[in-house]
Amino acid sequence: MHLPGGATRKAKKITAATRLTEPAPVRWILTGTAFLFLGLFLFIPLAAVFSQALEKGVGAYFAAITEPDALAAIKLTLIAAGISVPLNLVFGLAAAWAIAKFDFRGKSLLITLIDLPFSVSPVISGLIFVLLFGLQGWTGEWLSAHSFRIIFAVPGIVLATVFVTFPFVARELIPLMQSQGREEEEAALVLGAGGFRTFFMVTLPNIKWGLLYGVILCNARAMGEFGAVSVVSGHIRGLTNTLPLHVEILYNEYNFTAAFATASLLAFLAILTLVVKSLAEWKVREQISAE
Amino acid sequence: MSIEIQNINKRFDGFHALRNVNLTVPSGELVALLGPSGSGKTTLLRIIAGLEFAEEGTILFNGEEATHRNAKERQVGFVFQHYALFRHLNVFQNVAFGLQVKPRKERLSKGEISDKVHELLRLVQLEQLAKRYPAQLSGGQRQRVALARALAVEPQVLLLDEPFGALDAKVRQELRRWLRKLHDEIHVTSLFVTHDQEEALEVADRIVVMNEGQVEQIGTPEEVYDKPANPFVLNFLGNVNLFHGRVHEGAAKIADLSVDLPAYGEADGTAVVAYVRPYDIEINRNRQGSEEIEAVVRRIQGAGAVARFELERLDTREIIEAELTKERYRELGLRSGEKVFVKPRNMRVFAQDYQI
Numbered sequence A: 001m002h003l004p005g006g007a008t009r010k011a012k013k014i015t016a017a018t019r020l021t022e023p024a025p026v027r028w029i030l031t032g033t034a035f036l037f038l039g040l041f042l043f044i045p046l047a048a049v050f051s052q053a054l055e056k057g058v059g060a061y062f063a064a065i066t067e068p069d070a071l072a073a074i075k076l077t078l079i080a081a082g083i084s085v086p087l088n089l090v091f092g093l094a095a096a097w098a099i100a101k102f103d104f105r106g107k108s109l110l111i112t113l114i115d116l117p118f119s120v121s122p123v124i125s126g127l128i129f130v131l132l133f134g135l136q137g138w139t140g141e142w143l144s145a146h147s148f149r150i151i152f153a154v155p156g157i158v159l160a161t162v163f164v165t166f167p168f169v170a171r172e173l174i175p176l177m178q179s180q181g182r183e184e185e186e187a188a189l190v191l192g193a194g195g196f197r198t199f200f201m202v203t204l205p206n207i208k209w210g211l212l213y214g215v216i217l218c219n220a221r222a223m224g225e226f227g228a229v230s231v232v233s234g235h236i237r238g239l240t241n242t243l244p245l246h247v248e249i250l251y252n253e254y255n256f257t258a259a260f261a262t263a264s265l266l267a268f269l270a271i272l273t274l275v276v277k278s279l280a281e282w283k284v285r286e287q288i289s290a291e
Numbered sequence B: 001m002s003i004e005i006q007n008i009n010k011r012f013d014g015f016h017a018l019r020n021v022n023l024t025v026p027s028g029e030l031v032a033l034l035g036p037s038g039s040g041k042t043t044l045l046r047i048i049a050g051l052e053f054a055e056e057g058t059i060l061f062n063g064e065e066a067t068h069r070n071a072k073e074r075q076v077g078f079v080f081q082h083y084a085l086f087r088h089l090n091v092f093q094n095v096a097f098g099l100q101v102k103p104r105k106e107r108l109s110k111g112e113i114s115d116k117v118h119e120l121l122r123l124v125q126l127e128q129l130a131k132r133y134p135a136q137l138s139g140g141q142r143q144r145v146a147l148a149r150a151l152a153v154e155p156q157v158l159l160l161d162e163p164f165g166a167l168d169a170k171v172r173q174e175l176r177r178w179l180r181k182l183h184d185e186i187h188v189t190s191l192f193v194t195h196d197q198e199e200a201l202e203v204a205d206r207i208v209v210m211n212e213g214q215v216e217q218i219g220t221p222e223e224v225y226d227k228p229a230n231p232f233v234l235n236f237l238g239n240v241n242l243f244h245g246r247v248h249e250g251a252a253k254i255a256d257l258s259v260d261l262p263a264y265g266e267a268d269g270t271a272v273v274a275y276v277r278p279y280d281i282e283i284n285r286n287r288q289g290s291e292e293i294e295a296v297v298r299r300i301q302g303a304g305a306v307a308r309f310e311l312e313r314l315d316t317r318e319i320i321e322a323e324l325t326k327e328r329y330r331e332l333g334l335r336s337g338e339k340v341f342v343k344p345r346n347m348r349v350f351a352q353d354y355q356i
Helices: A002-019 A024-053 A057-066 A068-101 A107-114 A122-133 A140-145 A154-165 A167-180 A183-190 A195-224 A227-233 A243-252 A256-289 B041-049 B091-100 B110-123 B139-152 B169-186 B197-203 B221-226 B231-236 B326-332
Strands: B003-012 B015-025 B030-034 B056-061 B076-079 B157-161 B189-194 B206-211 B214-219 B241-248 B251-254 B257-260 B271-276 B281-284 B293-301 B306-313 B319-325 B339-344 B348-351
Touching: A024 A256, A057 A068, A057 A256, A068 A107, A068 A154, A068 A167, A068 A195, A068 A243, A068 A256, A107 A167, A122 A154, A122 A227, A154 A195, A154 A227, A167 A195, A183 A195, A183 B076, A195 A256, A227 A243, A243 A256, B003 B041, B015 B041, B015 B214, B030 B041, B030 B197, B041 B076, B041 B157, B041 B189, B076 B139, B091 B110, B091 B139, B110 B139, B139 B157, B139 B169, B169 B197, B189 B197, B197 B221, B206 B221, B206 B231, B214 B221, B214 B231, B231 B271, B241 B319, B251 B271, B281 B306, B281 B319, B293 B319, B306 B326, B306 B339, B319 B326
Parallel strands: B030 B189, B030 B206, B076 B157, B157 B189
Antiparallel strands: B003 B015, B003 B056, B206 B214, B241 B251, B241 B271, B251 B257, B271 B348, B281 B339, B293 B306, B293 B339, B306 B319
């Protein structure tokens, strides 16, 4: 007596569920394609980096990443990121704040200009600085007369990194702040809070996860930037090589183990970035679902 | 605190949002700024709050110049249409915000702030929800939190921008009554913006009708409803029928009707329009006298407190809306398609060139 009734109920449930989704083969093909793609272009290269790096044993691996030139490259990369990320944090916040919360002349021009580093090839960005500050450049003679070195030196690398990475924080914050509108700030103002108070008590808490997300992306790009930095660096070992440039030099010298060992550092950084980014995204989602 | 607004002018990118607005709000009154969207009412409210600044004109608070004070210094409470609660703070923290950002000298102690916030939450009947976040509240609850937050700083003036605009009809009605009651208890000078004439008529002590950046009329709800200053006010406050006619020998001739125009002074032949509310339309099956208009019943809507009729004039084919009591509707027993005689009462006649 019970069986037939149960069976029909089960059958009904299945039809209700299947109506809301694609048939099984379609789902398998879609998921399969995505994973195949990821495997081919992400997991296999990543595995290759680590296997090549460890090919000659752990000893060779650590020797490659602790030799003086490698350490100098790590240090320079950290300096470049350490300067450009805070600068872009401040710039991004200021730009996003201005664009989202105020109306002014030239606003759309500013938005377009913020996107410039995304639309210009990094090599061109590097060349701009060579043209500006290089020996044959506009200010080259004056700079060399006063013994300032920008091109083929650390300041050039920092400048190029700042330029290439400045859209990240602003781009992340502008849509977020625009969607949040100005009303909460206005409410704070009417309640007697000044500009600074409003920023720290209302605006910043509302954008903190988006800001973190932008900073993470900005940092990843700052450490991984190759093109623009390559043009202004001059590739002086131990002096003006960042990690990506160091990898290239080692690779061109057929020193594959050392090249991949150094590359694995960047890969680690990428993985770490992904983890922190997922955490930030999860937090943002949590914040949204709470609303 | 009284508010005086003198000759305020405001433009946005060439759009003249407010034109020579003059307005006085006596201390302790609840005043509605009523008008269609784009009439400048919200802009005026924001100028009073210090969130917007006028190009010309003066604002006086209690007779003191306040035109150049910024929002922080004006000591007004502002309730936003979409609440603008701080989403990362809970109800308690939202209400406490204004008390916590006061300069150290004026700031209350933690315990005093807590007492005050709880007292306010009791006033808006949300005491048990103090720990909730805005996202966890209904629209009506959010609006009450917004109101408690605005009241926490003991504002001299309370400004409300379409306070019930985003709520559904039933909650709206409840909150409306509750706002009126609250105002009767605390007597803070209040100004609220609305485009809903019913809301303005029900809640306000005084109504300011606005249109295209200008004040059309200021008066009590009875005054603006019963003695509208011009066709716009008449039209905006409820439905109205239009009858076109001309001036002839000191009277308006509208179809077979004649309306006396004492002290009107318009020349013969001037085009005039008579305005009649739907409930001032009398309907009869048979001719009662000479001053009537023939029409045909097009549609009858019998549901509700009154029966609504859609009539078509036989002479001009224009539609007349009429409202009859249920008794009269039953007594007449009309069906659509039947011929009737229409007699307008309480006609208000204005010269034609007045733009609506």
